[in-house]
């Protein structure tokens with residue numbers, strides 16, 4: 001930084017400037033070099049200032065879990081979308097179903113890993129997000145897990161500590177088997193289920209928190225080994241993720257009760273080798289556990305805060321800072337999506353450019369079908385409907401650049417319309433010209 005010091009002189013090695021240089025030629029050489037440094041400094045400083053004049057552009061990407069999303073309904077197969085989107089926006093908020101890929105994951109500095117229940121509360125404006133450098137992660141293992149499987153999970157935890165340096169600090173085994181049950185809801189077609197002993201899970205989390213001061217929780221529950229036929233569909237990249245629904249129930253329970261980040265990985269016996277396997281399901285076949293992505297995600301997941309004034313003081317991220325939301329076209333009915341849409345509706349009533357600037361753009365993606373049927377028109381939500389994630393990311397890039405996405409398409413820009421004000425009696429009145437205002 002010494003080179004950038006004001007005053008226009010190169011510092012000497014001793015750290016002081018030396019204005020009287022004895023040698024002319026050396027001085028002129030210094031001059032050129034100095035000019036170059038100055039120019040570069042100016043470019044850098046102006047660049048930095050320019051960036052500071054724009055607030056961060058924040059997007060939320062949602063792919064609900066256990067609803068058979070054709071992209072994101074398998075083993076982390078929406079992760080490429082998240083990676084691409086994160087290279088366009090300043091901050092991307094997404095959830096474990098998008099970012100987890102069993103043995104695989106991808107560390108992206110500007111993605112916030114937010115559990116689904118917390119993401120919904122965030123969208124409703126009740127919780128705020130606080131990015132961290134690291135969390136103290138605790139691991140809860142279901143006592144229903146057989147010894148061999150338990151050792152596998154612990155070896156993964158050790159591996160992430162030794163080879164990735166993750167702050168996983170302690171584990172605990174539940175005092176009762178959790179007894180996970182899963183099924184498909186016949187009405188909605190979503191996967192769902194329950195755990196028989198939620199109290200045992202909560203006791204384990206409480207103990208870990210009190211004893212080891214952890215502030216993020218990974219849960220591994222023993223899941224019933226899958227029905228071969230259903231598993232085959234999933235391995236072929238069809239149908240729905242049968243584990244996902246109840247996995248979400250487990251992490252929601254912990255997040256709701258403790259207000260700290262949580263994510264879940266199922267413990268399953270390794271299935272027999274499947275010779276034909278759809279690539280989008282393959283990440284779940286390359287190891288013994290689904291735990292690495294969970295530990296990586298939790299290691300620096302943002303913390304949640306509930307007190308607005310304290311949150312403001314500490315620079316938390318609020319739902320009102322979200323610029324755009326991307327979700328599958330028929331999955332607009334979740335709490336999070338509805339809450340973002342409501343921010344939008346409420347804000348439309350407030351006139352003024354600052355509030356308009358805060359309305360999140362909601363982009364719905366048609367290529368991503370789910371078993372749901374909650375489309376924006378059914379719910380009365382105003383969205384930009386696009387065919388696929390290529391288009392979605394283009395629309396987001398335009399939105400961030402302040403460009404009307406329609407101007408990127410053929411003949412989408414019509415002649416400017418004249419404003420008119422229609423009063424309640426039905427007569428059109430002219431807008432007063434500026435001299436009258």
Ligand SMILES: *[C@@H]1O[C@H](CO)[C@@H](O)[C@H](O)[C@H]1NC(C)=O
Pocket residue numbers: 307308309310
């Ligand atoms: C919220 O935080 C503020 C400032 O830190 C504090 O004065 C206030 O008591 C807190 N409110 C609640 C309900 O905890």
Ligand SMILES: *[C@@H]1O[C@H](CO)[C@@H](O)[C@H](O)[C@H]1NC(C)=O
Pocket residue numbers: 373378
């Ligand atoms: C989805 O809802 C629309 C309108 O309510 C209806 O016409 C359509 O048949 C539904 N589709 C499915 C697959 O349920």
Ligand SMILES: CC(=O)N[C@H]1CO[C@H](CO)[C@@H](O)[C@@H]1O
Pocket residue numbers: 070329330366367368369
């Ligand atoms: C609801 C919807 O638009 N679904 C589309 C999902 O994507 C497939 C192609 O991948 C389309 O055929 C569906 O129409």
